[in-house]
Amino acid sequence: MSEIKRTGRDTGLPDFDIGQFLPYRMTLAAQILSETLSRAYRDRFGLSIPEWRVLAHLATVDGASVRDIESRVAMEKSKVSRAASRLEARGLLSKQGNPEDRRLVHLTLTAEGIALMRDLLPLAEAFQRRIEDHLGAEFQAFDAQVQAIIDGFGAKGP
Amino acid sequence: MSEIKRTGRDTGLPDFDIGQFLPYRMTLAAQILSETLSRAYRDRFGLSIPEWRVLAHLATVDGASVRDIESRVAMEKSKVSRAASRLEARGLLSKQGNPEDRRLVHLTLTAEGIALMRDLLPLAEAFQRRIEDHLGAEFQAFDAQVQAIIDGFGAKGP
DNA sequence: CGATATTCGTTGCACATGCAACGTTTTTCT
């Protein structure tokens, strides 16, 4: 379907089609999924993706430090910090000092934050099911391959 | 392996693990691949990802407009425009007005740009093979699933 | 116990990004 029109002059370069290049394809697929979701988050809840990720993690493990979230959801600590500040300003979470280790900031969902997530999470779960349905029986295998990429290239290779 | 510690208070929210959420996992996998490559591009050639994409497309179809590239490599036209300007400043491509339609800008690799791509493309191809080897026999199926996501969610669904 | 190193979270800064607006050129419509 996506044939390559080789219209230009001949450069003598090896054949290369970025549309068949896996890193590009993965980025594109991820971007398509994220943008679909992102639009919903923004339109209905006024949330950015970093904000959503922070809330999502707190929904699972309520009570976490910035560092916890940084390692869990693959975001730089400065990104987490700023997202948390915006969420605090909106009253969705609260920051408290941790008395046992006063370097840590303890993040907790407020009642309002919990209420928002009660509306938001079903949406996310529905989207996950929609993808699973779309991919059909091979979904499990696909997911395993995604994991293989994460495991295989996350740590530095030789 | 990645069990979820449910340490915090109970919020009554549905169970949700962002680590199992496919949009997040796809983004993470794509990010890992891109960052590995991106580091190589930057360290050895001083290229950003947008710049690399523009060059990659021109390596395939030498001679293209900004709009062509925008639709081919999934980048906004402003992003393409700025990347092209930087590449022109470095002498890797040249911009010429198109005499047939003077709204268009005709982008072409310079000799220097071609030489750079002659060094760069084998690196990209090697990386692609490395991923294919890593994923093994199921790679074809995996790639088809990636395509299914691109096709299925790219156009707006109901 | 005291000095040094490390961890945590925030912030300043330079830079990349998306979006809208713009001037120019071409296409479409009456």
Add this chain to the structure above:
DNA sequence: AGAAAAACGTTGCATGTGCAACGAATATCG
């Protein structure tokens, strides 16, 4: 043909981002 609409590429502006530096707090070591 002439007017209105659309397409193309660039740029201004507000905002998001990564990185390094920082102050505060804790851990480690002699």
